[in-house]
Amino acid sequence: MPAGMVNIASGNTIAEVASLIGDAARANMLAALMGGQALTAGELARHAGVTPQTTSGHLARMTEARLLAVEKQGRHRYYRLASAEVAQAIHALMAVASGGPKRHRPVGPKDEALRLARTCYDHMAGRLALAVADALVRDGHLVLSDEAGFVTESGRGFFGTLGIDVASLRARRPLCRTCLDWSERRPHIAGQLGAALLDRVLERGWLTRAPESRALHLTRAGESSLVAAFRLPPDWRGTT
């Protein structure tokens, strides 16, 4: 696009979008942003392993193509994924990249925390998220298929007690998608409902975000609260 022109129609082609994601440095930044938090340019530079100048160029291009959104805050610039569509595209690419019926290669124990509980864009993932999903299904609050979930009548009431008004969520995004993540090959709760759940749980301090990572830290009091609220089985950590 010639200098000075503005991408008025937001008319990207599929190749332009994919080509933006198709660079190691940019892909690393996007993967880091899949944690759901907005990150500064500097943090993204470290994630990508390139200098700040280079990063700045990448971020500008991705922002112009509407892959990222930026918010100025003092001398920092916070970048985040521009939309759930972008997150989903990256997710789909991850699924292709890891190679279909991937053999579960043993990952180092250092991401044990990640396997236990982490964010995935705007919702929870990891064993905790699976345990929550399982318990909700067991108690008849949710029906899950491979790609989505339905909230039942009883679920409507249950989520209401958590302060989540299911009816008001149906607005723009899918209510309850499921999301197959890399560590466990089973679906967990994403979509609007997944985002709302993460919100509530963070709000109540049951989980806290780890700095500079997608990991979620389970507080001591949080664990018992979660077990009680969702009626998790005592052995939920081993529910692989």
Added chain:
Amino acid sequence: MPAGMVNIASGNTIAEVASLIGDAARANMLAALMGGQALTAGELARHAGVTPQTTSGHLARMTEARLLAVEKQGRHRYYRLASAEVAQAIHALMAVASGGPKRHRPVGPKDEALRLARTCYDHMAGRLALAVADALVRDGHLVLSDEAGFVTESGRGFFGTLGIDVASLRARRPLCRTCLDWSERRPHIAGQLGAALLDRVLERGWLTRAPESRALHLTRAGESSLVAAFRLPPDWRGTT
């Protein structure tokens, strides 16, 4: 990857995959293959607008990266998308590329046939597919959300009469995803069930594939059969 090495672990990175899709010529080939039919190298060359030599190189790379699968047949080589994951990734990229809450720009009337009925990877799309989905929901055979669908008890029986055994489909892929396509912004039936439906309908000659295009041609007898089988309303063509 150095020459002579084999990609044993199928360990692609997200950037490698995206970078393969992120070339105009290759993206055009992939888009053509989203129609679900296997195409020859020559046909793909024409779709991409490059010479056969260039095409050959592209196809080799995409095949090695497991984006495509190839089948020799005489002096032709038929290429198809290697998996539903690949189709979904391309689909997700299309959603990002067309720019979120895209304004419905009026497309030329020449793809009126496409808007009426076409294939989308392995299932039907277009107004006909919407009418079918609507009718199935109306009759209580299916419950649709934004991302997936559930077959009801009555639906199990209904699909049985079409020769589709719902229970046997649940094998590997999602039973019934929904798929938001570009022409109408509403979900239609994809996944295993969508593929099975397209199969049956082609098998019975209600629709026929147009050569070299994703369009599906509605035969005269096929229309009345479809209307009868799915109890489509008389004005289904205008169900935008």
Added chain:
DNA sequence: CGGATGTTTCGGCCGGCGCCGAACTGTCGG
């Protein structure tokens, strides 16, 4: 077997883009 057609391999050209060093802009602190 020889010619036509589909596809691949090889070699070389060339443009685009990712990278960094250096220098500039903007913001916060004292």
Added chain:
DNA sequence: CCGACAGTTCGGCGCCGGCCGAAACATCCG
């Protein structure tokens, strides 16, 4: 104000990779 820090812009280097022409290989057909 003036340094420190975050981020961007500019310029130039280097290389990867897409493109095609020429030629080889493969397959079908008469």
